[in-house]
Amino acid sequence: MHAPFTMDGLRRGARAGLPLGGAIFVYGLAFGLVAVQTQLSLAQALATSAAVYSGSAQLAAANLIQSGQAALVTLFVTVLLMNARYIMFGAALHPWLSQASPPRAWASLLLLGDANWLFVMRAIEKGEQDRAFLVGTGLPMFAGWMLGTGLGVLSGQILPDPHTLAADLMLPAFAASMMAGMLRHRAALLPAILGAGVAVAVFELAGTGWAIIAAGLAGAFAAAAIWRPVGPGAR
Amino acid sequence: MAPFPVLLLVMAAAALFCRYAGYIAMRYLPKSPRIEAALRATPVSVMAGIAAIAVVQGGVTDAVALAAAVGLTFLLGNDVAAALLAVALAAGLRYLTGGGA
Numbered sequence A: 001m002h003a004p005f006t007m008d009g010l011r012r013g014a015r016a017g018l019p020l021g022g023a024i025f026v027y028g029l030a031f032g033l034v035a036v037q038t039q040l041s042l043a044q045a046l047a048t049s050a051a052v053y054s055g056s057a058q059l060a061a062a063n064l065i066q067s068g069q070a071a072l073v074t075l076f077v078t079v080l081l082m083n084a085r086y087i088m089f090g091a092a093l094h095p096w097l098s099q100a101s102p103p104r105a106w107a108s109l110l111l112l113g114d115a116n117w118l119f120v121m122r123a124i125e126k127g128e129q130d131r132a133f134l135v136g137t138g139l140p141m142f143a144g145w146m147l148g149t150g151l152g153v154l155s156g157q158i159l160p161d162p163h164t165l166a167a168d169l170m171l172p173a174f175a176a177s178m179m180a181g182m183l184r185h186r187a188a189l190l191p192a193i194l195g196a197g198v199a200v201a202v203f204e205l206a207g208t209g210w211a212i213i214a215a216g217l218a219g220a221f222a223a224a225a226i227w228r229p230v231g232p233g234a235r
Numbered sequence B: 001m002a003p004f005p006v007l008l009l010v011m012a013a014a015a016l017f018c019r020y021a022g023y024i025a026m027r028y029l030p031k032s033p034r035i036e037a038a039l040r041a042t043p044v045s046v047m048a049g050i051a052a053i054a055v056v057q058g059g060v061t062d063a064v065a066l067a068a069a070v071g072l073t074f075l076l077g078n079d080v081a082a083a084l085l086a087v088a089l090a091a092g093l094r095y096l097t098g099g100g101a
Helices: A007-037 A042-051 A057-069 A072-082 A085-097 A103-109 A115-125 A132-155 A168-184 A186-206 A208-228 B004-028 B033-058 B060-076 B081-096
Strands: none
Touching: A007 A042, A007 A057, A007 A115, A007 A168, A007 B060, A007 B081, A042 A057, A042 A115, A042 A132, A042 B004, A057 A072, A057 A132, A057 A186, A057 B004, A072 B004, A085 A103, A085 A115, A085 B004, A085 B033, A103 A186, A103 B004, A115 A132, A115 A168, A115 B033, A132 A208, A168 A186, A168 B033, A168 B060, A168 B081, A186 A208, A208 B033
């Protein structure tokens, strides 16, 4: 039988995703503004935000399109590289999400973003069983992204500064506090230390996207290396 | 340059590939507790990574705010409340320091 997928789980997820929806709205405004400069119409900007649904990838793609050098292969590879971390996100979700019915699982992945991946993985660790939680967290974020994109295009210039509002710190703040919550388990300590160190090193060389992938891989390899078939000896 | 609908299709195809490739690949990987342990460890590494990058990029006010997020989580036992308070603190600190890092 499939795992539960209920309105209750959806509601709980939506409540968890709400604060991030506000921060993502501000970033949607920023993309909307860039879309105007790229000569995209309102409908085109909204279609891009709905179909790609990734701030970093869309900004990079808009840059290419604006420069007039958007050869299809270049565009494809740019979005692929900017979003490569989603390959890791999807793999990590598989053991949990694959217990939902396939159409629901596949639809859920469409609403996946950096922030709600973290939320859902944290909820899984706490024992979340309802697979609708993922869609729930995604809804306010997606709504914020679309609303922000639309208003950004329409306003064209009035742009609150994400820095002054500290909206740019919303994801790091959630990451830091969720990490703190997970550090109660000693097994999380090594992946956390490695993740921080590797992310900073790779960030200097290759930017945020690759830093996130490298951090995740470092933690995964460390956990695989120290895993032992018998339960943890220290209790 | 190709017309917009073609550009959109190409962008969407690349984005969808990333969304689904890892999920699908897992079907063909043998189920093993070692791999599951590895996957379970990725979020805490990514969280630490995101926070560490923000500290490196943001400077003192951001570091103070994120340290507060960690401390408040232990204090309040509620990570959502801790994160929101930390963001409010960061906004306040930036206002007081004239928006600088």
